[in-house]
Amino acid sequence: MRMGLAIDASCDLPQAFLRQHNIAVMPIAVKLDGTVFKDDRDQEEIERFLYMKLAGTHAAETEPCSVEDVQRLFLDKLVLEHDCVFCLTITATRSPIHEHVLKASFAILKNYRQVRDRAGVPGPFLMRVVDTRNVFAGEGPAVFEAARLIQAGEAPPAIRERLGVVANHTYAYMLPRDLHHLRNRTKKKGDRSVSLFSAVVGTALDIKPLLRCFRGETGPVGKVRGFEHGAETLFDYAARRVRAGLMVPVVCVSYGGDLSELAKLPGYDGLRRACEETGATLLEAPMSITGMVNVGEGAVTLGFASEEHEPDF
Template identity: 70%
Template sequence: MGLAIDASCDLPREFLQQHDIAVMPIAVRVDESSFKDDRDPAEIERFLKLKLGSRSHSAETEPCSVEDVQKLFLDKLVLEKDCVFCLTVTATRSPIYDNVVKASFAVLKNYRKMREPAGITGPFLMRVLDTRSLFVGSAPCIVEAVRLIQANESPAAIRERLAYIAENSYGYMLPRDLYYLRARAKKKGDRSVGLLSAVLGSTLDIKPLLRGYRGDTTPVGKVRGWEHGCETLLHYAAERVRAGLLVPVMCTAYGGDLSELPKLPGYDKLAQACEDCGVTLMQAPMSITGMVNVGEGAVTIGFAAEEHHVEF
């Protein structure tokens, strides 16, 4: 069994390579610069070095198409695996999930034409799952999928468990630049961040804490000051670790030089909580797609936990 994800799911490149996880790329174009977002650290570094920053809100992104997914599977994955789970960003924020579902019909119809000449017998299974979150919020589902595959669970059992984890996955983000976030949201027709919020955020240095949960992305709190915001978010993450997680991993991502992430206020306490509780603390650079959509410098966390009330 194998896994495939889209490039917006924030996980370390080393983790993806270690577990042979295929990445469905997203094409990004900013002015005259083009990028293939496939979680390649070199490509992320090139994006950051070009300092496209404030101009990126007008970028064009092209999520992997139905044809791209078909090609990836029929040319490669059906020859390497017997069953592949595709985990994608929430369908409420991107067409990727729908594209993969559409592609799966052609893959399941035509895979024998590819496998039989290669001497591969038996059926091929393709299962598509909406993680119900986005960016690093999708990561706990993927980490759990790896564990289940390593435990030799059946495809039916894996699907059932991943659906439960997806329903209980949380992704939180502290954006650095509300004007950028609003400009990008306006371009995409997303009214979730209004002009008033952007103006207030700039004038009073008030930042929203945004949450992706069960397909919905909404502000769930606000904090004054960037550093205080980081400390508030990471302190909350440490509290969730100590309260107990459904998947023993706390995933973090940063929209910039990853070496800056451990220096943020509150990160040391989160690291200590993870060490005390036997929870893996992951660090990943935010995808190019993520930075284009929310701006550079965003801090994000992702975890899976039982439903709970939160106040910031």
Template identity: 55%
Template sequence: MQQVHDLFLNKLVLDYDYVFCITTTRTRSGIHDNAVQASYTILNDYKPVRSAAGFNTPFMLRVIDSQNVFAGVGVPVVEAARMRAAGETPPRIRAHLENLARHTHGYMVAPDLNYLRNRIKKRGDKSVSFLSAALGTALDIKPILHCNQGETEPVAKVKGFANASERLFDFAARRVKAGLFSPTLCMSYGGPLDEMRKLPGYDRLREACAANNVEVYESFMGLSGLVNVGKGALVVAFASEHKGFD
């Protein structure tokens, strides 16, 4: 919490008038609650700092729970930047982001079920049971996990990582064609992005996004993500009406 407090008072309150802090879902991380607690002291302490720098206007800070994880956090972040560039007001941006977070869906395929289960179990997540992990590893069955509004659950089981990735890519392509709530699709991968781009179905998803004016943002999975879900995990996220996984 102190690190968040210091970052804002030493830099952000001097560089900006209004800041949105978009966090990983509070159900999977303490970052959101720490940011909320830090925001109280920041809003109490910022005035002398800004005054000393010659700023007499107020500073505003809002902490928003993305209600998602990994690439899912990127969807509201991109939307916030897009709305700011379009000249939208902070209240309109805030209301839109909070609504968008409720409709953001993140999907993940992890190659190592035993590693994934052991890590998420420590956080109280029961998306992958011991039996599922044992059988899945023995039979090379990979679950596709879904996160929305802070809750995670398996929505499909597919034999082989490549096949599971293809099914996820094709599902995402259908959602893109049906229409998203924001023109953004985010992907993250726990390895070189060239590996992800060679997975079956990837090209079809990119073609669907290009045809429907949806921007694609790809990133190497962050260190905390790699630690929690393992090397080689694939995540695809977007905001849309939820109609189940097909």
């Protein structure tokens, strides 16, 4: 059986990994200041966005791929290239993408047969939609595990069950730079994770929150003085979790800017060493345009899957 993967553009994984596993990307349109960006994890488009210095624009609008867009992607391409596709999405609590893909799946599974018949492709087609229950780099561990299981020749039911377990045990952490930007964007979405008081006081005192997304719920779990100290705190914590043992041998990290800046942050060498010593893969990716619009340029997100625990920053 030919099995494939599809993700939405908010999932922060490197282009090399996407190409290696032939992972399809469902794009997100980002509109701001009269300019439209096609957020599909293309490096040139990300660089164009950064060059124009638009990440701090509060009025940006994001349009996730529509039901019709998902149908076209599958019926024009994926149902011909694969016999089963796992479609992994950003958590349904933060975006309508998961709902759009679910709605599209009904039409896809109803109409795929005639498409495959016309192309001379025999047999049925399966589509499985998985809510990663996470955001940005936090979507990565489930995708990494799906790719590993497909390569290992696992059957679709076993893969689907395993991905549900991974999604329920994946932790994503985010360290923002610009609290005012983050507060304005979350307020626009009806999210009160960062209050006006916290944004004002935090900016004045250079206090940064450490935010966590776990099982679809996002909120602060710690605070640090200064961005660089926050990065060191986050990377040291992640290194400890790596050494304690991961459910999936990968740590995904994304940065809202030039990726060469990520390695210069305090504590990052320690995380890299922990991954090397334990055999875990460290996947580094630029943050999606959608992510930068929502959390601000220069932010860091980090995701891994492990047994349930409480943060100890």
